[in-house]
Amino acid sequence: MLSPFFLEEPTTVAEASSLLARHGESAKILAGGTELLLVLKERLATFERLVHIKGIPGLAGISLENGKSELRIGALCTHRALEKDPLIRSRFPLIAEAERQIANVRVRASGTLGGNLCFAEPHADPGTFLLALGARLVLQSARGSRTLGVSDFFVDYFETVLEPDEIMTEIRVPPLSESAGWSYHRYALLERPSVAVCVLLEPDPGGRHIRSGAISLGCVAPTPVRATEAEKKLVGMALSEVGRHALEIGREAAKAGEPLDDLYGSADYKRELVAVFVKRGLVQAAARMEGAKR
Amino acid sequence: MSLTRVAQSLPLEFRLNGRHVALEVKPHETLLEVLRERVGLTGTKLSCDMQVCGACTVLLDGLPVSSCTSLAFEARGKEVLTIEGLSDGRKLHPLQEAFIRCGGFQCGFCTAGMIMAAKALLDEQPNPTVEEIKHFMKGNICRCTGYQMIIESIQEASRLLGQPGKEA
Numbered sequence: 001m002l003s004p005f006f007l008e009e010p011t012t013v014a015e016a017s018s019l020l021a022r023h024g025e026s027a028k029i030l031a032g033g034t035e036l037l038l039v040l041k042e043r044l045a046t047f048e049r050l051v052h053i054k055g056i057p058g059l060a061g062i063s064l065e066n067g068k069s070e071l072r073i074g075a076l077c078t079h080r081a082l083e084k085d086p087l088i089r090s091r092f093p094l095i096a097e098a099e100r101q102i103a104n105v106r107v108r109a110s111g112t113l114g115g116n117l118c119f120a121e122p123h124a125d126p127g128t129f130l131l132a133l134g135a136r137l138v139l140q141s142a143r144g145s146r147t148l149g150v151s152d153f154f155v156d157y158f159e160t161v162l163e164p165d166e167i168m169t170e171i172r173v174p175p176l177s178e179s180a181g182w183s184y185h186r187y188a189l190l191e192r193p194s195v196a197v198c199v200l201l202e203p204d205p206g207g208r209h210i211r212s213g214a215i216s217l218g219c220v221a222p223t224p225v226r227a228t229e230a231e232k233k234l235v236g237m238a239l240s241e242v243g244r245h246a247l248e249i250g251r252e253a254a255k256a257g258e259p260l261d262d263l264y265g266s267a268d269y270k271r272e273l274v275a276v277f278v279k280r281g282l283v284q285a286a287a288r289m290e291g292a293k294r
Numbered sequence: 295m296s297l298t299r300v301a302q303s304l305p306l307e308f309r310l311n312g313r314h315v316a317l318e319v320k321p322h323e324t325l326l327e328v329l330r331e332r333v334g335l336t337g338t339k340l341s342c343d344m345q346v347c348g349a350c351t352v353l354l355d356g357l358p359v360s361s362c363t364s365l366a367f368e369a370r371g372k373e374v375l376t377i378e379g380l381s382d383g384r385k386l387h388p389l390q391e392a393f394i395r396c397g398g399f400q401c402g403f404c405t406a407g408m409i410m411a412a413k414a415l416l417d418e419q420p421n422p423t424v425e426e427i428k429h430f431m432k433g434n435i436c437r438c439t440g441y442q443m444i445i446e447s448i449q450e451a452s453r454l455l456g457q458p459g460k461e462a
Contacts, residue, residue, distance in 0.1 A: 006302050007321035007367070030365075037363045038344050050321070054368075080357070104433020105411065107345055109357040110364065190346055191433070 002040050008051045013059075013167055017142040019051050021165035027051055029167060031076055034103075034111035035119040059114075059169060062087060069175040071095075075114025075138075075168045083108060092176050094200070098129045098184040103191040114168040120158045120223070123192035123264060127154060128218030129184055130171065131226060132198040138170045139163075147172070154223035179203050179292045181285030185277040186218075194264035195219050195273040197253075199281035201234065203289055210237045215249075215278055220257030220270050227253035230278065242286040250278035308369040310335075311379025319366045326350050326361035328369075329376060337377035337406045348434030351407035352376045358414040377406035380413070388454035389413055389447075398447030400438035408434050412448045421452055 008027070010016040020027055030036055030050040039045050053059065059076040062085050071092055073082065082088055083099040102108055102125050116126050117137065131150040138147050139162060153160050162168070176182070180203070186196035196218035204211040213234035215227040230253035237245065259270035307316045310333065319328060329335045329352070338361055341349035345360040352361045353375040380387040389409050392398070399405040408431070415422055415430040422430070427448050436444060 001327070002322040002324065004320060004322050007304065033363065033365060034345060037365070041343060104345070104348070105414070105430055106348065106351060106358050106360045106433055110359055
C-alpha cells in the first residue's frame with residue numbers, strides 16, 4: 001500500500017514549476033507513475049506531495065518541426081504512443097522498434113518517455129537510442145527553458161541535471177535519413193534491459209561507404225555512453241567490409257563501458273553481450289543501408 | 295504532514311464494466327484497491343505489485359494497465375473493463391470459452407489478467423501470429439501451464455471471435 005500524499009494538479013508548466021519550487025524536496029512530479037509508484041511502494045523515498053502533470057495540455061504531441069525534419073515528442077508521450085505512431089514508424093523506425101521492446105505492454109501503455117528519462121534508471125532503453133540519435137531534451141521551469149544533449153542531461157545512476165523546479169517538456173530528434181542504417185539490440189530477463197546497444201550508420205554520398213557511425217551502449221555505465229573509439233573505426237569503411245570487422249569493433253566498443261557485477265549479470269558477461277550486440281547491430285544496420293540503396 | 299493533507303479526497307466518476315460508478319478516493323489509492331476493496335470485484339488479482347506479472351491487468355479505455363500500479367483517481371472519466379465485465383453472466387465470452395476448451399490455466403491465479411491482456415491484443419489485432427501473441431503476452435506470467443496452452447487458447451479465441459455472431 002502506498003503512503004498517503006497530497007495531490008496537486010497544475011494545468012500549466014509554470015504553475016507546476018512554481019509548486020515544485022515552493023515545496024522543494026517534499027514534492028515530486030508524477031507522470032506515468034511506472035517508476036515513481038514502485039519507488040513509493042518500496043518506501044525507497046516518500047513525498048508529501050505529488051505534482052501530477054498529465055493535466056497540462058500540449059505535453060503529449062508528436063510532430064515534425066523546423067522545416068518538417070526535426071521530430072518533436074512531447075515528454076508525456078507514452079511508450080505505446082511512440083511505438084504505434086505512423087509518423088514515427090515511417091520516419092523514425094528506430095524509435096518505433098526500440099519502444100516496442102520496452103518492458104511490457106502495460107508499462108508501455110502507462111509509462112512516458114519524459115518520465116523514463118528523468119528517472120535516470122541505468123537499466124533503461126530510451127536514453128541509449130536517443131543518445132545515438134543525437135536527441136536534445138527541453139527542460140522548462142517558471143524561470144525559463146534550456147535545451148541539452150542526452151549526454152549533458154544524465155549525470156549518474158538515478159541522477160540528472162534537472163533542477164527541482166524543472167520539468168522535461170519535450171524531446172527533439174534530428175532527422176533520420178532514409179539511407180541511414182540502424183539497429184537496437186537489448187537483452188532482458190524481465191522488464192529492464194541487462195544490456196542494450198544502439199547502432200546508427202550514415203552513408204557517404206555514394207552510398208557504399210560509412211560517412212559516420214554512432215554506437216551507444218546502455219546499462220553498462222551509470223549513464224548511456226557512446227563508444228567513440230569504436231565509432232572512429234567505422235568512418236570511411238565500405239559496407240561490404242562491415243561484417244568482417246564487426247566483432248573486432250564490438251570488442252573495442254565494449255571497452256567504453258564500465259559494467260558492474262550485479263543481478264543483471266557479471267561485468268564480463270555484459271562486456272561480451274556488448275561486443276556481440278555491436279557485431280549484430282553493425283551487420284543489421286549495414287544490411288538496412290544496402291536495402292535502402294535498392 | 296498536516297491532517298488536512300492526509301484527508302484529501304477526490305471525487306472519482308468512471309464507467310466500470312459499462313456501469314457508471316461514483317465514489318471518493320484518496321490520491322494514493324490504487325485502481326486495484328478500489329476495484330477489489332471498495333467495489334468488491336475480486337476477479338482482478340494482486341500478485342507481484344510491481345507491474346511485472348500481469349495478474350492485475352485491467353483495460354483502461356481499452357488499453358491493458360497494471361491496476362496495482364495505477365492510481366485510482368486517474369480512471370476519472372474513463373472506461374474500466376475487468377474480468378467481471380467480459381461476460382453477461384449467462385454466457386461466457388469467447389476468450390473464457392477458449393481458455394477452458396484449451397486448458398489455458400491450472401491454478402487460475404493469472405487467468406483474469408491473461409484474459410484481459412488477450413482481450414486487448416485481439417481488439418487490436420483480431421488474427422495475431424504466434425510471434426505477435428508471444429510479444430504482447432510477454433508481461434503476463436503463468437507459473438503452471440508453460441504458456442503453450444495459453445497461446446493455443448488465444449488462437450482459439452481468435453477463431454471463435456472470427457465466426458459470425460460472436461462479439462468481442
